[in-house]
Amino acid sequence: MDHSQESNVFLQEIEHLRQEIQRHNKLYYVDDQPQISDAEYDRLMRRLQELESLHPDLITPDSPTQRVGAAPLEKFGTVTHSIPMLSLANAMDEEELREFDHRIKRTLGTEAEIEYVFEPKIDGLAVEVVYENGMLVMGSTRGDGITGENVTQNLKTISSIPLRLLTSDPETRQSIVLPRKIEVRGEVYMDKTDFLTLNQERELTGEPLFANPRNSAAGSLRQLDPSVTAKRPLKAFFYAIGAVEGVNFDTHWNMLAYFRTLGLRTNPLNKICQGIEQVLEQYQHLNETKDSLPYEIDGTVVKVNSRHLQEELGTISRSPRWAIAFKFPAKQETTKILDILVQVGRTGALTPVAVLEPINIRGVQVSRATLHNQDEIDRKDIRIGDTVVVQRAGDVIPEVVNIVESGRTGAEKIFVMPTRCPVCQGEVIRPDGEAVHRCTNPNCPAKQIGHLEHFVSKRAMNIEGVSTKQIESFVNNGLIRDAADFYFLKKEQLLPLERMADKSADNVMQAIAQSKHPTLSRFVYALGIRHVGEHTASMLANYFGSLDRLKIASEEELTAIYEIGPEVAKSVSQYFSDPGTAKLLQKFFDGGVEIVNPEGVAARQHLTGKSFVLTGTLPSYTRDEAKDLIEKAGGRVVSSVSKKTDYVVAGRDPGSKLAKAQQLGVNILNEEEFQQLLQA
DNA sequence: ATCCCTCGAGGTCA
DNA sequence: CTCGAGGGAT
Secondary structure, eight states: OOHHHHHHHHHHHHHHHHHHHHHHHIIIIISSOOSSOHHHHHHHHHHHHHHHHHOGGGOOTTSGGGGSOOOOOSSOOEEEOSSOOOOOEEEOSHHHHHHHHHHHHHHHTOOSOOEEEEEEEESSEEEEEEEETTEEEEEEEOTTSSEEEBOHHHHTTOTTSOSBOOSBOTTTOOBOOOOSEEEEEEEEEEOHHHHHHHHHHHHHHTOOOOSSHHHHHHHHHTOSSHHHHHHSOEEEEEEEEEEEESOOOSBHHHHHHHHHHHTOOOOTTOEEEESHHHHHHHHHHHHHHGGGSSSOEEEEEEEESBHHHHHHHOEETTEETTEEEEEOOOOEEEEEEEEEEEEEOTTOEEEEEEEEEEEEETTEEEEEEEOOSHHHHHHHTOEETOEEEEEEETTTEEEEEEEOGGGOOSOOEEOOOOSBOTTTOOBEEOOTTOSOEEEOOTTOHHHHHHHHHHHHSTTTTOOTTOOHHHHHHHHHTTSOSSGGGGGGOOHHHHTTSTTOOHHHHHHHHHHHHHTSSOBHHHHHHHTTOTTOOHHHHHHHHHHHOSHHHHHTOOHHHHHTSTTOOHHHHHHHHHHHHSHHHHHHHHHHHHTTOOOBOTTSSOOOOTTTTOEEEEESBOSSOOHHHHHHHHHHTTOEEESSOOTTOOEEEEOBSOOHHHHHHHHHTOEEEOHHHHHHHHHO
């Protein structure tokens, strides 16, 4: 037999082994019906490894042996999700869940029971995996929902995430329609027993222990060396979709079924429910049985099943309107309030914080909890020395639920907000009608530091590697008084500071230099004007297009802008009419800051104040593109038609919104008319 | 009355 | 990263 024939035989066996392994993966992970023992499975894997090592040229990247192939990374790259990974609204109790159901019926204008899909909410971390022509090409963490970290190499080591989607059913041999591209979303998690075993090993080796399975999974996925991740027993369930080309689903339930045919694991406890009462029954049942599950769940997720209705319901800025997280009650513990501290934020707000006797709540040491303001303290009658019930809201943020009356000894001290700022001794006032107390000293160091922290923060000027500690040190050493001073720093000035070696100083200088060309909206946000957060900053930037126009805007002109009311207008106009602001801005420019407008010249704002509703598919634009164009022109896109809607843009297969528009006599545009309007 | 944005807060991990 | 109170806008 000549060489090529010989390698052909190998190729056949290799191919056969790979298919078998893929088939058993599906049986094991997706169908939960293994047909062979783990030992037999291992034998298949070893045989494949053996053959591949004899013929390295036959190794393909999607071979099951290639789960760990990559070298450690320096750091993770960032990935922008093509469709943002939204978070979910929360229902805290039954009533709120029923409210969710009512709202949906009201929005859809129906009395009929809604069909829901009920899913356990796994306590892990959300990821997105992208398959192109069936091959895993990218995997990322959810991050802030807009951008996440590129953890492709690590996700590839997780055996319940297929490297290649199935192209035919391993049992029936029927072929499966593969989407050209599909972004699937799911949860990576660690089983409770695996978490315990891992911690036992770590204890033996003297490594720090993980607090809970969730942190353990998160820590494992964020390893720079994929060979470490590969040793961690991670698993995944899939439950949602991002961008997809080439397939369509009528229901969420059918989409999950399709996931399984592709070899993507879905949770076997997912249920379909007719109406909200059935959802509640499932919830009760799961709440009673959850402790016997191999993994931790922190609640359930309820989704409208029909994809068509989902679209009609739409999404609001942070979450879809057609899904809600229904969490289990948080674990509560009792502890003592040792003291109440007062912190001062960048706006001068005084926030009381309870210092607690440290207590472990679901694996996490809790030692502080915000008390929000004096009203909150009075309402709950919280005193220093009280015994209190503490929980982590949403299983994250520590919160004092209430006091334990019977724990009172009479020695408790009543807390009163100080009349002088604890940082600068400045006068403290409580503005009429507001719940917060504020320090009035404009030069209060707490405000100054807070402003500078805000200025350098990721979403503002994004000056990386400048920490709170460093800012404090810069300020205390007189290097920096205002934000513009960053752009006059010299490396030599940094070197004498503590913890500032040559390399760190270089990094700081470089990070500052890199921040010199912000977009207008980032820059406006970074200024830290009261009531101007990211959203409002971007509204202002879009509307005015340049700082020169923004800074001369009158209060009246500002108020006329949609979403800008009297308070915000006053705050903005006061900020820019302050002579100190003019000086500060000039100082920024002298220091080399130059605002860039990524879209070039700001678009004309001829659609200002007009509201649009999009329905159906436009041939030339995606939803997001259309939305962008409208917003750039000053218009806004809303999700439901009312008589205040100015235009409904209708594409192919329009939804019920078109009918409503006709009924209300709202202007209806097709794509051509829409384009004309944009150019008009 | 309701929806949404701003702002401030705590803990873990690399 | 995530939550929730409070306030602003409609």
